[in-house]
Amino acid sequence: MFDVARIRNDFPILSRQVNGEPLVYLDNAATSQTPRQVIDAITDYYSRYNANIHRGVHTLSQEATDAYEQARIKIQKHFNAAHPHEIIMTSGTTHGINLVAQGFTGFLQQGDEVWVSAMEHHSNIVPWQMLCERTGARLRVIPMNKNGELELDTFREGLSDKTRLVFVNHVSNALGTVNPIEEIISLAHDAGAAVLVDGAQAAPHIRADLQALDADFYTVSAHKLCGPTGVGALYGKESWLEKLPPYQGGGEMIEEVTFEKTTYAGLPHKFEAGTPNICGGIAFGAALDYLNGIGMKAIAEYEAELLAYATKNLKTIPGLKIYGEAARKTSVISFNLEGIHPYDVGTILDKLGIAVRTGHHCAQPVMDFYGIPGTVRASFSFYNTREEADRLVAAVEKARQMLA
Template sequence: MFDVQKVRADFPILKQEVNGKPLVYFDNGATSQTPQQVIDTIVDYYSRYNANIHRGVHTLSQLATDAYEIARNKIQHHFNAKHSYEIILTSGTTESINLVANGFASILQKGDEIIVSALEHHSNIVPWQMLCEHTGAVLKVIPMSVEGELLMEAYDDLLSNKTKLVFCNHISNALGTINPIEYIIQKAHEVGAAVLIDGAQACPHLKPDVQALDVDFYVASAHKMCGPTGVGMLYGKEEWLRKLPPYKGGGEMIATVSFEKTTYADLPHKFEAGTPNICGGIAFGAAVDYMNHIGFDAIAKQEQELLEYGTQKLHEIEGVTIYGPSDLTRKASVISFNIEGIHPYDIGTIIDKLGIAVRTGHHCAQPIMDFFKIPGTIRASFAFYNTKEEIDIFVEAVKKAKLMLS
């Protein structure tokens, strides 16, 4: 049985007050909170076996190496990758995307086409624009509807034998839209294109199976999944990882070095130059363990209830517009909204004084805001450790802020 109060006890930060009020943390889309079990893993690493990995024969180095590679294996099994060396540990989703973009700079030719969706985070737009500038490839965009969903008929029309890459987020960080990535992947493969899925917003809510999806690349960040900041992963099919050149040069990614020629290490080390975030990688594995212990069925059920309840309560406030799919089965636990005549920043500032953390602005998704002709939104993003009681506090705070600003 899922006991939300028992789960909340795992998160020390949820016990604190902000501005004299109990913290209500609804900014999980930006960064989730970290349970004590993961914090203990971080403390344990620095207390007992802090050492560099893969290079030392001494005991601490071997302990650190074993823990780091065990974490890689945990991440492999969580995402159901075929091989552990298909998991590249990076600094996060942004670096993972840039790694792939950098690799394709040596593959794409002038006139090739790549496709992104209108729902993307800037980190899944800008690297591809840079790639197009470098190669002469053409960037095309899957348009969106007023419901905040991608238009699949338009996507079908964009695909051709010129399409080499397709990029799409699994879930929109700004609207919570769950995209039909199975269809997107299948149709791209029919024209011979590779697909990268940005899973940063999906992985806190569901458990992707990269083999079942048949996706070529899938990226995620630990800090969205109860883990630490500064670490994430790139899953890549072995065939693609062997085709792409290294992203960075340095130690660890080499097999041999001379002034005449350097040969590169095998996967995954080919893409992991330099000393990695060792503690972060180990803690990422601990976070995966924690979330699987809670169970993704329980997580989904709790978050769906919060989404439905929060949507209902906000709709009761006059002047509220909620953006994104009205069918909540096609949406993650994100409510992005505005109040008529009031800037979202002003609402966010006032409710912060009442101890409530939300995100305001364009959420690194300016094209979405331009589509709706708004400066930004107020985004409340829920995690499995949030409660309906917190939503009640939040809604009352929004009502108070509206009254003050009207």
């Protein structure tokens, strides 16, 4: 049995009220909540061994360094990367994407082609547009259908010896679609292209096996995984990380500096200039410990059941349309009420204590595809309940009656 009541006790914020109502937090695709175990890891760091890492011989520095590097190993093992030094600590998914995009500037030229999917977050569109502007490469798009699924035939037919890079999210943040990244990676590699997978939305629901996937790069953010904001990780195959130039210059990423020449440190430090978010990295490790203690398989199964339950009941509301009904999706429901702006629905839900996201969700091309200004997005996590899904349905129906 999945003991959601016990799990909820680990999250202090879930006991608060909003506008006089018990909080129903359904904005997990934007950021997850933080369990007490992770909060305790943050408090412990600042209370007992706050010090800069990799540079000090004193005890606190050594303890902080050990804890930070152990977190890197936890990330490596969680995602089954081959080596700890293939894990680059970042400020989040966007940082990881930009690191790779900047690094590939010297590898592209006029006429090369870069592919993205039609359902990308802006963070996995804008850096590649900037890369194409710098290099003269052409940006191409894998289209999607009305169910929110990628049309791979177009991608397959469009691949050529000009294809250099492919960038795709593992899971759509706007629709919840689980993309067929195994096939995308295989097709891209057959064409001689490298692949970066944006794993930000997938990581809370799917434990990616990076060696089995054979992705060249995979990026995640800790705050989607019950960890703190401002920290994440970029996985890169050792062979690619050795070839890419440093993203930033400064301390820690150097081996030797003179005024005539600088030589760079080895992996992973070549890409980690300056003092990192030490506490954030350690807390990221604690968050993965927490999730693995529950079990990612158990989490996925529970969330799938909750998604099915909430979807079925929302569909009983007259005039409600769900966007993104792919055969494979995670616990995200994007919807609108006919004739009602999503912002107005979200405002009423907030007054009833229910936190959802409204707007284009940093995926404006997806909204343009459907011809809508945005959606109401309810995104569930493993600490949500059927009772909360019922409250959502009742609140949406109330909003419909008020705004119709």
